[in-house]
Amino acid sequence: MPHADTLDVVHHDDTRTRFTDVRYQLHRDGIRIWSADGEHAITDVLMTQAYRQREADR
Template identity: 80%
Template sequence: MPHADTLTVVHHDDTKTRYTDVRYQLIRDGIRIWSREGEHSLTDILMTHAYRRREQKH
């Protein structure tokens, strides 16, 4: 399951919902998100943007 430091969900009405430090799963009907606040299941999504900071190797 992918991890994102920041996950932005763009809904069909062009509103945005932002989550931080989450795991997520894209599913046929939308997206499932697991955060500190619990599990979220969204079906009215247009697109998502997921960002993850990578640790630099020394």
């Protein structure tokens, strides 16, 4: 499961939601995100931008 230091979700109405230090999974119905705040499921996804500033854990 990918990890991102910053994950921006762009919605169909061009609004953005930003998450930090998350794991995420893209799927046909949208994106599922796991953060310190809990689990989020977003279905109105136009685009995502994930940023990783450190090396991935192996």
